[in-house]
Amino acid sequence: MEHTSGLERALRGVALALIVVFFLFPILWIFLMSFQTNEEILRIPPSPFFTPTLGNYAALISGKLTTVSGTLDIAFMRNLWNSVLLSTASVAIALVLGVPAAYAFARFKFRLGEDIAFTLLSFRFAPPLLVLLPLSLYFQQLGLTDTYAGLIWVYQLIALPLILWIVRGYFEDISPDIEHAYRVAGHSWWSTFTRIAVPLAGPGIAAAGLLAFIFCWNNFVFALILASADKQPVTVGALAFVTASGIQYGQIAAAIVLSVTPTLALALYAQRYLVEGLSLGAVKG
Amino acid sequence: MPQLAIRDLRKSFKDAVVLDGVTLDVEPGEIVCVFGPSGAGKTVLLRLVAGVETCDSGVVALAGRDVTEAPPETRGVGMAFQNFALFPHMSAFDNIASPLTARRAAPATIKTKVEKIAALLKIGHVLEHAPRELSNGQKQRTALARALVADPKVLLLDDPLRNVDAKLRYEMRLELPSLLKASGATALYVTQDYKEAMALGDRIAVLIDGRFVQVATPGAIYREPASIGVARLFGDPTVNLIPVEPVIRPEGLTVHIAGCIVPLSRRYEHAAGRACMLGVRPEAILVDESPMADGFPVELEAVTPLNEKTLLLLRANDGRELLASEAGEDAAPRRHGVAHARFDPDALLLFDAASGERIPPKA
Numbered sequence: 001m002e003h004t005s006g007l008e009r010a011l012r013g014v015a016l017a018l019i020v021v022f023f024l025f026p027i028l029w030i031f032l033m034s035f036q037t038n039e040e041i042l043r044i045p046p047s048p049f050f051t052p053t054l055g056n057y058a059a060l061i062s063g064k065l066t067t068v069s070g071t072l073d074i075a076f077m078r079n080l081w082n083s084v085l086l087s088t089a090s091v092a093i094a095l096v097l098g099v100p101a102a103y104a105f106a107r108f109k110f111r112l113g114e115d116i117a118f119t120l121l122s123f124r125f126a127p128p129l130l131v132l133l134p135l136s137l138y139f140q141q142l143g144l145t146d147t148y149a150g151l152i153w154v155y156q157l158i159a160l161p162l163i164l165w166i167v168r169g170y171f172e173d174i175s176p177d178i179e180h181a182y183r184v185a186g187h188s189w190w191s192t193f194t195r196i197a198v199p200l201a202g203p204g205i206a207a208a209g210l211l212a213f214i215f216c217w218n219n220f221v222f223a224l225i226l227a228s229a230d231k232q233p234v235t236v237g238a239l240a241f242v243t244a245s246g247i248q249y250g251q252i253a254a255a256i257v258l259s260v261t262p263t264l265a266l267a268l269y270a271q272r273y274l275v276e277g278l279s280l281g282a283v284k285g
Numbered sequence: 286m287p288q289l290a291i292r293d294l295r296k297s298f299k300d301a302v303v304l305d306g307v308t309l310d311v312e313p314g315e316i317v318c319v320f321g322p323s324g325a326g327k328t329v330l331l332r333l334v335a336g337v338e339t340c341d342s343g344v345v346a347l348a349g350r351d352v353t354e355a356p357p358e359t360r361g362v363g364m365a366f367q368n369f370a371l372f373p374h375m376s377a378f379d380n381i382a383s384p385l386t387a388r389r390a391a392p393a394t395i396k397t398k399v400e401k402i403a404a405l406l407k408i409g410h411v412l413e414h415a416p417r418e419l420s421n422g423q424k425q426r427t428a429l430a431r432a433l434v435a436d437p438k439v440l441l442l443d444d445p446l447r448n449v450d451a452k453l454r455y456e457m458r459l460e461l462p463s464l465l466k467a468s469g470a471t472a473l474y475v476t477q478d479y480k481e482a483m484a485l486g487d488r489i490a491v492l493i494d495g496r497f498v499q500v501a502t503p504g505a506i507y508r509e510p511a512s513i514g515v516a517r518l519f520g521d522p523t524v525n526l527i528p529v530e531p532v533i534r535p536e537g538l539t540v541h542i543a544g545c546i547v548p549l550s551r552r553y554e555h556a557a558g559r560a561c562m563l564g565v566r567p568e569a570i571l572v573d574e575s576p577m578a579d580g581f582p583v584e585l586e587a588v589t590p591l592n593e594k595t596l597l598l599l600r601a602n603d604g605r606e607l608l609a610s611e612a613g614e615d616a617a618p619r620r621h622g623v624a625h626a627r628f629d630p631d632a633l634l635l636f637d638a639a640s641g642e643r644i645p646p647k648a
Binding site for chain 2: 175177178180187196200
């Protein structure tokens with residue numbers, strides 16, 4: 001047992017409260033903003049008391065942005081759908097390609113293996129803008145500009161190295177004898193991979209997939225340059241709220257709440273598996 | 286035809302030679318203990334037979350079929366790993382059942398077979414538990430059950446008792462021989478414990494530095510070890526080794542030990558004049574308080590009674606220490622001080638000092 005004095009506990013409580021406020025207050029404030037009109041948000045002094053309105057959400061969902069200078073069409077729901085589609089498809093493809101590759105890098109020693117793995121990681125070193133310029137030229141030649149396929153391909157630069165390197169570590173942590181035992185029992189290489197290696201690295205795969213999803217979701221520049229309005233994700237679509245007649249804070253807040261929700265839900269869902277996976281750790285004899 | 290034939294197997298990791306030409310035949314139903322110090326290559330040998338490691342050269346044949354290049358799942362052997370290697374995400378039942386599911390057995394057959402082997406190994410009550418909920422002993426039994434359940438023709442056991450406590454090890458050492466005999470499998474059993482090897486093996490294959498230095502029955506290895514190295518590995522306490530040079534005298538073949546003349550069997554006459562090592566097992570030294578014929582005086586320095594025997598530490602006139610043991614606890618009360626020792630001439634071992642190999646007596 002740990003013995004702590006009352007003062008120590010109080011100080012710890014204060015420190016924890018400060019950290020929670022520091023990280024969660026902006027999110028709470030944005031959540032509150034999303035139920036306010038622009039006038040209420042911009043009044044001085046700001047006040048936490050207001051009459052809640054669903055107008056911001058209504059505007060986003062209907063796609064009609066009403067400003068003092070008239071009504072604008074915005075494609076927010078379309079953007080949100082694009083984000084879901086792009087991120088999900090990118091992570092799915094990255095998992096299909098990355099998990100077997102990670103297994104190969106973890107288990108087999110082959111010529112240039114380390115070099116290939118490092119090259120894949122180095123994709124993360126290059127500033128995206130540096131890659132984008134030549135890439136946009138290639139994409140025009142290949143006819144991939146402004147296509148989902150093109151974007152999903154480019155998103156592999158984000159998702160694949162992440163999944164490869166995280167999952168590889170998890171595979172390396174599994175005792176090879178566990179896989180050997182399964183094969184000696186008479187199972188093929190493939191069923192050993194799917195029934196032993198993948199389930200045991202499950203928490204790692206979930207963590208890597210979640211992280212890759214968040215990185216894809218938050219990406220801005222790739223879609224900004226390589227896609228036009230109807231293929232753009234929310235990160236780029238949010239630019240539409242900066243209008244000629246001012247910035248629509250209420251709608252932006254509502255858009256942020258809506259666009260954070262899927263990643264948050266996914267994180268909360270995956271968390272169960274992450275914890276479950278960690279308690280499975282009794283691998284050693 | 287041997288059930289398992291290993292021919293001139295070689296394996297190196299980078300520059301380190303682990304197996305340097307190993308040859309062994311194991312007959313159907315025979316248990317061969319592969320015994321040797323750690324790092325001798327025992328585990329690697331087992332892994333080569335199982336197929337989870339590939340050899341540099343040589344042949345592994347199971348029931349006459351060359352499987353050197355065959356993947357592990359086609360070899361049909363059962364294996365128990367030293368660290369158990371249970372599948373952590375499956376219940377004990379599914380762990381044990383895995384060789385049967387691989388052979389696509391019917392669910393009812395699987396259930397019957399798993400429950401039968403589990404009852405035999407006394408783990409029937411923990412079949413639904415995950416490996417992390419099992420004690421070390423139960424894990425070890427689960428691993429054994431998994432190796433045995435599909436009635437493999439060849440069973441490979443990699444020091445299965447190493448990671449369990451002393452009481453359980455003792456228990457299993459008693460149970461395993463009948464279990465293995467009942468299964469009828471040909472077994473290769475790796476161990477670092479010479480007592481385990483003596484208790485379990487029909488034959489013992491002594492592996493030192495990647496080579497079999499002797500393959501023989503436990504009794505033969507103890508009585509007629511091929512070399513000094515083998516003699517030292519078997520026996521507790523270890524064999525006493527004394528440098529000697531046998532000489533032929535009118536009264537027979539003798540050696541000088543601590544200024545005294547000790548007779549040696551005439552059957553060692555061909556060793557006269559060679560630099561030799563005399564190996565004396567502790568139980569081959571007879572100690573008495575009064576002088577004996579062919580004996581020599583010693584100082585009795587320490588007496589350590591164990592339950593089944595008493596160890597005596599002797600010091601000869603030239604300062605050489607000798608360990609003797611007597612059956613029973615305090616067969617005769619012992620006092621420290623002057624005593625006399627005599628070697629049992631029939632139990633002496635003679636080795637060539639340069640090569641370390643045993644010099645066999647003439648018939």
